Every structure is written in C-alpha cells, then in structure tokens.
Amino acid sequence: MLAKILGPDVSRWVLGWRSPPGPLKDYYRTDTATVDTPYNRVEMLAVDIETTGLDAEKDEIVSIGFVPVIKGRIVLAQAQHHLVRPDCQVGDQAAKVHRLLDDQLQSAAPIAEILPLFLAALRGRFGVAHHALVERGFLSRACQKLWGQKLEVPFLDTLALEHRLMTRRNQSIGDGALKLAACRERYGLPRLRVHDALSDALGCAELLLAQAAHCSGKKPAAMRDLLE
C-alpha cells in the first residue's frame, strides 16, 4: 500500500525508519542501484527457501540458500546454505518433499540467527528468485515476526520474467513450462541433480544470467527490463 502511494524508494525509507536498530534497519539503509543500471553492473542475491508448507502465515522456513550475482558473475565463494530450526514440528509432507529429517532440523539454528545473515548478504542487492512470491512472503513474514516490519525487496522473479519472454515470443505455455527445470532446459542449462535450497538458488541465478543475456541487444539489458 505504502509503496503504491509513495513509490518504492520512499516506502523503503519509511520501513527503514520504522524498523528497530539491527539487521533489517541496516538493510533498508543501504541503497540499491537504480533500475536504469545494466544488469551486469549491479549486485543481486539469488535466494531459495524450503518451507513446511505454502502458507506464509502458518508454515515455516526450514532451509535457505543464497548466492550473489555480482556484476554478471555468480560468486560461489559467497554462497551460503542454512537449515533453520522451525518453532513447531515439521509436517510429514514437507519432510518428504525436502528430505530434511526432523532431528537434522532440531540441531539447526533458529530463524532469528539465520535471517540476519541473509539480510547482511542482501544489503545493496536486488533479490532474485524463481516464483519470488514464496520467498517474498515467507521472508517478509519472518522479518515482521522478529522486528515488527515487513521486508520489501526489489525482487527479480525469473518465473515471471520467463512468462513475459515466452509471451513476447508467442510461445505457448504448457503445463509445467515455467518450472525452474523446464526454464533452464530452454536455455540449454544443465539439469540440476541435487535439490536443496542452495542448488536451486544457484539454478535460479544461472537462469537469470541466461535470460538477461537473451534480453540484451548490443547493450546489456537494464534492471528495469528484467524486473517489470
């Protein structure tokens, strides 16, 4: 709501102002490059989370992986992968999906310790996620719980971008055509053999570089072209 009235920059300023001193405030106080900047001149952070379910209100984050894309290069040296100890028991369903065992999670750090690491990595960077709605929702909800303010990140959604690109190319979009693996295959990217939050974050980062390269003409695409 705030963003719609005041524009994203003002909204971020307001959120930062409202946030208590700490990781979230620090995040809001670091500027991100403008959307006119070419994608290979900015910093981004590709992120993927695994959760106990799809409802950001009820369900919890059980793992998070992120890797920065700095000026067009994915920098693995700064990749991080964390398991997160949920407050409640993990549902059987989610455990099956993610192959994370309860006792593995019980020895993990709580979200209160992990989220600051993520926010520190996110500082000055655009977010990148495949179907960013999930990451946006869960991470924002977690910030709200911890610091009372939501997280507003300029997220580049590779799924939404792919949808636009396919529509523009008049390609029909069949079932599952927008799944990460299907998108990657379209760009000749290798099939991912491991599925954890970090591998998927990397998979998403690679997809982004491929999409951005394909959106670029003689000049590299601006962030605006990829975000909208």
Add this chain to the structure above:
Amino acid sequence: MSAEIQEVRDFLAAHHPFDLLPQAVLGNVARSVQIIYARRGTVLMKPGDTVDTLYVVRTGAAETRDPDGHLLARPCEGECFGVRALLRGGVAVNRIEVIEDSLLYTLSADLFQQLRQDHSSFSYFFAAFDGGRIGDAMKVNAKDVDFLSKQVSELLTRAPVTSPPDIHIRQAAQRMRDQRVSCLLITDEQGGLAGILTDRDLRGRVVAEGLDYATPITRVMTPNPRCVQAETLVFDAMLLMSRHNIHHLPVLKDGAVAGCLTTSTVVDSQSASPLYMAKKVHGATEVAQLKAVISQVPLLVEGLASQGASTHGIGHVVSALTDAVAVRLLNLAEARFGPPPVPYAWLAAGSQARQEQTAVSDQDNCVILHDSYDPVAHGPYFKQMMQFVSDGLNECGYVYCPGEMMATTDKWRQPLAVWHDYFRRWIEEPDPKALMLSSIFFDLRLIHGDAGLFEDLHQTVLEKCRKNRIFQAYMATNALTHRPPLGFFRNLVLISGGDHDHTMDLKHNGIVPIVDLARVYALAGGVKAVNTFERLEAAREAKVLSTDGADDLRDALEFISMIRLRHQAARIRGGMHADNYVSPDELSSFDRSHLKAAFGVVKTLQAALASAYQLGRF
C-alpha cells in the same frame, strides 16, 4: 564460511584434470568458482588481452583460433580454455569466441597457478594441453614405444642352431647352410656357450686365409663371445651390439644357449616384420601359406601402431602385403592355367588402390582385357583364373565384395574399349545412384599385368573428369553423403540404440568423408594419385585446394585414423573383432577435443565444397 555446492563439485570431479585433485582441494576449488553466461558470438579474449581466469565449459562450446585464424580447438563441456594465456603471464595468445550459448565456470589465475604448483599431475595435464594444431596432438600420443623395454627372449623366433666343438669347418658350414643361418653357436658339454662362428668368420678367417676346411672349428670360432641373458632388455642388447659392432648376440637362459639375437631379428621384430611377411608371401606355393602370413596382419598393425608409425605409413605396408598376395595368386593362377591368351591388367579398387588398408578388408578389383579379347575363345580362361584369385583372396581373409565389385563379375572383367565406354557414361551422363556405386572405380591402381592398358584408360578418365564440371558437381554431392558426427558444433552425435549404442562410426563419419573430399579435389585437378594424402598434396599444388585446407584435412585424416587404429588394436588385444565404432568414453578429453576439431575441419571443408559447386542442399 561459504557453502560448497555439490553440483559444481561433482561436475569438476567428473572432468580432467580436476579429478586428479585431492578431495579437500577439489572442495576448495568448487567453492571459488565464479560462473558466467556468454551468448554465441561473444569474444572472450583476443591476442594481447589480459586474461586472469581459467575457463571451464559447463555447457556450450567455444572456439580457439590462433592469430592467423587457424582453428586450434573447440572446447566444450568439461574442457578448459584460456590455459595458454595463463601459462604466458596472463596475455592472450589466441582468440576465443563462444560458438554456442555457454555457461562457463571461471577460476582465478592465482588459484590456477597454485594448483599447478601444488599438484604435479594437474600441472602435467596442462603441459600437454593446448599444444597447437591437431597434428601436434598425435606427437604427444603416438610415441609409445614399448618395444625397447621388451625382454630379449620375446624376440627369439627359433631355437638356436648349435653344434658341439668337435666338428671341422666344412661340417659347420654345411650345417649353417642347411639351417639357413648366418651363425653357429658352439656349445660345451654342459650345453653352455663355448664359442660362435659366423659367416664373416668363414670369409675372413677361413677362405681369405686359405685354411683347410678340415680344420677344427675351435681354431676359427670366437671363443667365449659376448652374450646376454634372456631377461636383458632389448634396448640394452641393442646398445651392446652397436657399441661393439657385433651382429650376432647369443642369448643364455639359466646357463644354457637359448637363442641368438641378430641385427635382423631386431629389425624384423621392431616392425613386426613386414619384410619377412612379404618374403613369405612371395615364396608361397599354396593358398594356405598365404593365409598363414595374412593372419598376422592384425599383429603387424598393432606393432607398427605401438611404435608410433603414422597411419599413412601403416596403410602403405598393409596394402603392399595385400598387393603381394594378389600378385602371388595371379602368378599361381598363370602357372596353373597357362599364360594369358591376351594381355590383361589386374587392378585394385577402393582402399587397396589408395594404399589405405589398415586391416584385412573386402576385396575390390577389376580387370582390363586387351581389345583383341575374344569372349568365346578367351572367356573361360579369364573367368576361371579370376575365380581362382578371388577365392584365394577370400580364403586369406579378403572376403568377397558384397557389391560384387570383383573381376569375377563379368561386368568388371571387360576389354579396354568397354571400360572406356563405362567411364564415358559415368562422366558424361552422370546418374547419382550409379555414380555412388561406381565411385570406387575412380580409385584404381595397377597391381599386375599390362601397365599400358591401365595407363591408356587412366589418362583419358582423368582428362575427362578435369574438364567436366557437371560431373565434378555430382561427385561433390556424393562426397557430402557422409557427414562428421558433429551436431550443432557442440557434441559428438552418437549412434543410439542397436549394437553400436552410444558410439560413433569413425569410418563412415570420419574417414570416408575425407577420402571422398580428396577424390573430388583430385578429379577436379587432374591428379593422378589415388592415395588420399597424396591427392591432398597434389590438389594443393594444382591449387584446387588451399594450403590450409590440405594441411587441416591431412591432419584430420591422420588423427581420426589413428584413433580408429588404437581402438581396433585395443579390441584385438581384448580378443574382439576390430570395428569402427568408438565410444567417446574410451577417449581422453584431450583426444575428444581434438577429434571434434578434426570433425570440424571435415565439416568446414564439406561446406566449402558445397558452396564451390553451388550444391543448394547443403
């Protein structure tokens, strides 16, 4: 601390030379990778550029060219590039362009140098890497001479010819004559070596001195000669022989005489003895003897290949043996059926004609008869004669040609005038299908008989071909039938399913296209040669083919042939039938990349040929 990404680590671990690194180091390498994506056409470096990263292709492909534009390599999945620049202080030597959208892993120059310093196997890989043109790749691989490290005992072919010391000179000479040896080993009572008597001794110490032939050999033999033990390495034995200028070296095993090494044993066994085999062929009086000699061809080829002989050289040797067998059979036939009633010329076609046989293969041959040939009077003679020769070849392993392209077929056993007419029709009224079948007759070589008959025909044919561009275009179309197994530049296209699943056919998709190309160039240039290497060279001289094109094709042919030969040698060693189907898994990534470059050359020159003759369908 950063997290390790298993995908990246697994990928590196599956590729040379990263698989040579210890586990812990590999983890660190995986962690320090940076990933970029480059679209087709992106130039990653030009000569003179500063380069501070090593590139590893994750997916896609790039192309490395030297400053003169020669293609050096086509690195693709799992292969490195930028190595040369890093080895030369970070200054690019070559131009590297991405030829297919690529995901690339990059490693910093510092890390690369560190790994080279700490891990000799890693460093060694890059020493051989990036050597240069395809030709250089062979030099690295070919010289695998294990001959010198064999033991002397492995070279001994026959039991020693020995004698007790109590005989006289004439008896010794008779024994040497009867046994056909150039030296006699004289043993003591215990079977140990007492002395040696050689042809040279008989000349120098007996005949020249006018010695009585009844003189005991103990007076003229060399007592206690230099000798070696059976376990001695061939190399050491050869050193000894050359150092003391001796031609015969007795070999002892457990104190007893086991044999005698002569310079010719060494030379013969060094080349698995093609001369010896040829000699046996010339002396054969029946097919079974020929068969016995020819059954040794696979061993001969393996031996030559393991000593680093070029496939060009091996082709000559093997084809020469085939020629010898054919000539021998024709001689035997003439002895059996009487002298030919009219002059004839027996010609080899196909790979034998081109002197490119690297194994015993199908027989392809034909006969030109003198125009005075009378079918009624002379027909039966030639028919039974050719049947005899063809049957003999078949028995030796040169099996009947499935396409019946043999002198036993009436159509291919005709007077000169008929042959002139055949060629006139092929050249002046080309029919694509007929041409495909008859293209084998554009590689002909006289093996036996009247050279004049063949000369007459060959000259006319060459002249007609050179002038007829439409015919050449047909041959060019023909030459594009078989394509290299390169899909979309990137990957080797493999046969899927069937007996040859996951392999490529090096003969039809590698060697045949080059042979076909060379034939078109040769016919267009009026070139007489039929050997592909010679054709390429002559076509270059006749300026129907560029110098680069000729060099590249020659290297490509040699390289593909060598890979095929190694594959076949390995199959024979494994007790299997030699075939042309190579799986990429049996190749090092070094060979794979050069093989791809070789296929790339073929593809490029096929395209050039297509455009030269404006063949739209390419």
